[in-house]
Amino acid sequence: MRPVSQRLGLTLGLVMAGASGLVPFESHADSPPGVMFLLDNHESMQDYPEYLPEAFTPGYEPPATPATRPGDRGGTGSGGLALNTGCDDPALVAAMSWFDKDSPDPAKNGSVIYDSDADLASPFFDPNRFYHSRGRRINFVVEESPATLYPDFESMASSSNTLTACYSSVGWDFNDYPYMATQIMDDCVRCLTTRGWWRGPIVTDALKPYQGPNQKPGEAPLPPEAFRKWVVSGRVLNVRPPKFVIARKALKDAIAAASNVRMGVATFGKDHGWYDPPELLASVRPSCDKSSPNIDEVALDRPLLMKAVNKTEFRNNERSTGEALFGLGGYFSSQGVDGKWANWFNQPINPGWGWPGCCSGGTSDNPYTGESGQNWGGASDEWIKPKSVDPATGYYRPGQPWEGSGTDRSVCSESQANAVIVVTGGRPHSDNSVPITRMMDILVADGARHADGSLLTFDPSNPQTNPNPGGVNYCHLFGSTQQACDYTDYNWPTGLATTNKNFMDDVAFFLSHADLRGDMPGNQSVRTFVVGYGDSSPMLQSISLAGKGQFFRADQPGELRDALLNALGEVSAGSTP
Structure with missing residues (x-):
């Protein structure tokens, strides 16, 4: 297990040391953090x-x-x-x-x-x-x-x-x-x-x-x-053991050992067309009234959380990290109180359905199957999909998760630190069905800045010829290049703009910079931590930096458990990466 700060050396150190306008993320002892574990259920986890x-x-x-x-x-x-x-x-x-x-x-x-x-x-x-x-x-x-x-x-x-x-x-x-x-x-x-x-x-x-x-x-x-x-x-x-057995055991061990933190469990969602909402296996618990001044252990119900981990089915054909993060952003939002998420992402959203841009917001056709990309993200409820059951087969598809009402909210107070901890066995793929243009439009209007203090930019026009589309891509800070995060091999849909063909880090940046709630003062954002089990792809590291979190590489079972506990410690401490 190697924190990203130990792996990047001088390059990232200079970038962070020269950053301006960074505001430390504060966490208060009387408001325990809210953490959602996002467990990779891609079929390769069987390996x-x-x-x-x-x-x-x-x-x-x-x-x-x-x-x-x-x-x-x-x-x-x-x-x-x-x-x-x-x-x-x-x-x-x-x-x-x-x-x-x-x-x-x-x-x-x-x-x-x-x-x-x-x-x-x-x-x-x-x-x-x-x-x-x-x-x-x-x-x-x-x-x-x-x-x-x-x-x-x-x-x-x-x-x-x-x-x-x-x-x-x-x-x-x-x-x-x-x-x-x-x-x-x-x-x-x-x-x-x-x-x-x-x-x-x-x-x-x-x-x-x-x-x-x-x-x-x-x-x-x-x-x-x-x-x-x-x-x-x-x-x-x-x-x-296979990867899924190791990851499942490590996560249960971390849940058993965690202290003073509200926890939930989610996995990548089943195929739901374009955008696939994450599957919420256990909402963040305990409820707000059982979380302060101390966590109520009975209400936390660690055995229930561990059973939720056991319910994960590791047969997903997509590793949709960005889409799952987007859906969890909706979970942490104030949608149930003031409809904020739907106000942002109800169709038709403006500008466009969401770049990449063929045919009013589509993408190129699937090079492997010939599936048309013309109607990319065009469903009327694309970004707020409800759950559904196929009447012919009984196949269940989870919908966009929302927080509960009253004391079952995901965020209890304006001082609560919120985070998603991703446990994954590889870089994301088939994972770009998110309203990238709308998210970037919101952040640019708010004057969001990169870690080095420079303003976020985004230009969705003429993506195939645009030399500077903007957006978020930090692969060049991790011994790689921005083009390395443009990977398109066995990965569809993707964008068309060089240096921003994959949007998972853009989603993490949105969650860590946008105010997701209109019912509380301050900026209620969500940080993203990534634990790469046997993998340290540049995209995974870009996601964690964009999400104001931290990246950990774990190669051995014990390292995986320690990485999860260290990530929990970072959330509780409220430190910046």
Whole structure:
């Protein structure tokens, strides 16, 4: 875990030292901060922090005898291509040396369950059971066969018997049944018994339609590890759990340890057309009357917050950090009191629906699917979407969240410090459906300034040829360039203006500079902190700086928990980055 101030060195130090017009964010002891945790639920959070290895020694694998049977080494059957399978190849053994089921060290033998939360339907993970996996992640029930991880992300299928686990993993069909007692089956049972893991066949193109996964339009090609079958004991998974298990546990640990802070939990929203409102799993609690002069622990209900974390479904196809931040800005606003958010963002907003600018506020067509961008952000309720349920499928889409009324408000007093702490495994994408032009118009009119004291500018005209569109982009302060935050690969929709094609940092800047409430004196803004789990993309760092927060890089599980607690400490202290 490395705070951004320690990573930038002299460059950022000089920028901040020369800043003018900065006003320290004050927090008072009699008004505890309000913090919303925004947990990344993108499907890549299912992945292991490090893929299971494809390492092999050339020529090591003994030839199949005979080579024509599906269950022999080198054979192709209903289970896939049995190439470089087993657990004896020296290169593979070395690559798996981080795990040893016979080690006396629990950190290496995986005997301690990583997350034994009784609220979960299954332990994550049972040391005495076996799980189906691919090289990049545990088999997800709707995408890989045989299934292990269920769609609720709270329960799993597993086996206590090596023969059953191996037979299911190989995936024999009726025609291959006579070959089940063959080389790779014998290897699988032996490997699970002696080592606790077995690397199995590769799913071939002919088998992908029913064993998965399948390539999705508009997304990067799947890595080779996605097609390699494994069987692993729960011990292996306890030593190196998937990202979502680590993030979920770290957030619950932080909630358990936090003091004198109101907390809520949200995730990125489901596909809702263009703008996807965040899903509010738990509103900021406790209520205002239970927060002063001291937090009422019973009303805070930490177990409820932890259960909300457990309810996160890590299957979102977009990493919509900016859209979620925009929606949480609405949650912290005084919409319920004076309609402020809707007054800003009711359609048609002026100027335009919101740049980028094709065809009255649209964007370019999707280069991967051909989807038209002409009607970008054009729905009458685009920025204040209500929740909805598809009558045909029952599919639920969360709507724009608002604070409760009375004492259930998100902001209790004008002295309250407010923040969103983002926990994410990568840079945002498919994340630009926000009314960028309107937000910048509000801030420019208010005379908002960058951290170096210069005035914010924004010119939405002729974005494809405009040499100075303005807006917010701090990537050049993080050992990179502003153009690095213009990334468009596997990322749509995007803007058209060089140096501002992605708007997540613009949203964070808006939340940290705009007065979100008309019912209180002062400037009721929201800061944004970002914890990059295994990722320190320039955009993530630009978001945190624009949001008057701080960026933390966490590579290990303990670092992730510490980063969350440090971010909470910064919110409570009210210090500037």
